[in-house]
Amino acid sequence: xxxxxxxxxxxxxKSGTSVKIxxxxxxxxxxxxxxxxxxxxQSLMLMATSNEGSKATYEQGVEKDKFLINHASLTLSTLTxxxxxxxxxxxxxxxxxxxxxRSAGSKSWCSNQPQHFxxxxxxxxx
Amino acid sequence: AQSVAQxxxxxxxxxxxxxxVKCTYSVSGNPYLxxxxxxxxxxxxxxxxxxxxxxxxxxxxxxxxxxxxSQTSFHLKKPSALxxxxxxxxxxxRDMPPGAGSYQLTFGKGTKLSVIP
Numbered sequence: 323x324x325x326x327x328x329x330x331x332x333x334x335x336k337s338g339t340s341v342k343i344x345x346x347x348x349x350x351x352x353x354x355x356x357x358x359x360x361x362x363x364q365s366l367m368l369m370a371t372s373n374e375g376s377k378a379t380y381e382q383g384v385e386k387d388k389f390l391i392n393h394a395s396l397t398l399s400t401l402t403x404x405x406x407x408x409x410x411x412x413x414x415x416x417x418x419x420x421x422x423x424r425s426a427g428s429k430s431w432c433s434n435q436p437q438h439f440x441x442x443x444x445x446x447x448x
Numbered sequence: 449a450q451s452v453a454q455x456x457x458x459x460x461x462x463x464x465x466x467x468x469v470k471c472t473y474s475v476s477g478n479p480y481l482x483x484x485x486x487x488x489x490x491x492x493x494x495x496x497x498x499x500x501x502x503x504x505x506x507x508x509x510x511x512x513x514x515x516x517x518s519q520t521s522f523h524l525k526k527p528s529a530l531x532x533x534x535x536x537x538x539x540x541x542r543d544m545p546p547g548a549g550s551y552q553l554t555f556g557k558g559t560k561l562s563v564i565p
Contacts, residue, residue, distance in 0.1 A: 328491070354550055365538065365557045366492070371550055379550075415491050434480055434499050434542065437553060439491030 324350050324420040328440025336448055337408060343401045343443045345416030351396035352418035356437065357389075360413045372399040406447045415442040450475040450543040452522075454556035461529045462564050469524040469559045471539030480542035481522045482553065483513055485535045492538060498522060509533070529563045536560050 325348040333341055345355055353374045358366040370391055371379040378391035388410075390402040399418075403410055417439040421432035451474045461467045473479050480499055484492040496507025503515045513524045524537060539556040 326491070356552070365555045368552055371552065373550075413489075417491070434497070436482060436494035436497060437492075438494070439484075441491045442489065444489065 324438045326438045326440040332444045334446045341403045345399045347397045347418045350420040355399040355418045357401050358415045408447045411447045416440045449545050450541045452539045452541045452556040454559045456559050458560045460562045467526050467529040469537045471522045482540040483524050484538045487535050531563045534563045
């Protein structure tokens with residue numbers, strides 16, 4: 323089945339450091355990937371939708387200059403937390419949908435396919 | 449916008465007993481519903497989905513869910529719980545909020561399932 327690999331799984335760094343998290347679709351192409359943030363004992367909060375070859379779409383309240391997203395290829399999206407501070411400590415999870423080789427005109431069909439999630443990145447800022 | 453609600457923060461069940469994790473939805477139009485499971489320090493794993501068709505949907509690991517339109521519910525069930533089923537379960541609905549360029553998943557707050565040996 324479709325596999326999403328997320329790296330690193332755990333990061334501990336000093337305040338002010340920038341941290342890059344990678345999300346790869348290993349056996350399928352993903353024109354769209356999603357980045358979530360999860361606080362302890364809470365649900366997933368969508369931060370942004372990453373689109374291959376174009377700008378990411380950020381959710382309301384998410385600082386685009388703080389959380390830089392790059393989706394340079396059909397199998398890789400990166401999230402960079404710039405000048406991280408302790409309040410940025412969280413569990414970050416990416417996901418992607420495997421829409422096969424259907425055309426872009428089948429967005430509705432694609433949206434019914436399950437999202438495949440990476441194993442998450444635990445970010446701790448000291 | 450579409451939404452789902454999981455009324456229980458925690459569900460405890462004895463091993464071997466049937467389990468139910470509740471989910472209700474609020475949508476305009478036809479609902480597209482999903483269940484995911486999350487183990488500690490891991491991402492989410494897809495269990496099953498309802499798009500159209502039979503109201504009883506069978507998924508991974510012996511789980512199933514029943515879509516009930518009149519009660520706007522999509523409860524997750526399993527006939528016989530295993531200790532290894534202990535995890536966090538999320539119900540989700542396909543959504544496209546105003547201004548969004550693509551469909552998204554909107555998740556419930558999650559229900560922690562504990563299966564007691």
